[in-house]
Amino acid sequence: MSGxxxxxxxxxxKIWLPYYFEGRERGLKPHPYxxxxxxxxxxxxxxxxxxxxxxxxxxxxxxxxxxxxxxxRLIALxxxxxxxxxxxxxDRMQQEDLFVExxxxxLNIPARAVYELLD
Ligand SMILES: [Zn+2]
Numbered sequence: 472m473s474g475x476x477x478x479x480x481x482x483x484x485k486i487w488l489p490y491y492f493e494g495r496e497r498g499l500k501p502h503p504y505x506x507x508x509x510x511x512x513x514x515x516x517x518x519x520x521x522x523x524x525x526x527x528x529x530x531x532x533x534x535x536x537x538x539x540x541x542x543x544r545l546i547a548l549x550x551x552x553x554x555x556x557x558x559x560x561x562d563r564m565q566q567e568d569l570f571v572e573x574x575x576x577x578l579n580i581p582a583r584a585v586y587e588l589l590d
Contacts, residue, residue: 475508477559492516494564505559515562522547522556525570528588532578542577549573 485501493516504511513519529543553569555561571585 474554475505475510477505477510478507479512480504480506486511490514491562491564510557510560513558513560513562513565515564517563519556519558519561519563520566522550525550525555525566528570528585529574531588532574532580532585536578536580536584538578545577546573549577 480503482503484506485503487499488502488511489496490498490500490502500514502511502514526543526547529538529546532538533543550556550570550573553573555566555569567586567589571582571589574580574585575582
């Protein structure tokens, strides 16, 4: 969990990193970063999702698989721990990969079952 308010670095202090557009690498771009925790700002064109979006996916999975209340709770806690909704540093692809990892681990279902619900 970051719990950081994120203070953006000045325009001269940037890190050159690959930039992704529509899931493909499009060369290097200077990325600002947080001077407090060091997290690099996500510059992806795809807006990150909210925790609510992922909780809806869990609800959707619940109509197809047997999901106990405690499992839903564990997934919510795990997303919080991983700071999945930290929109400063997370891009959509990172979020989805983390979410799929958490969901498949806690629900013991194949990754495909989760990926097919993400759009
Ligand atoms: Zn920070």
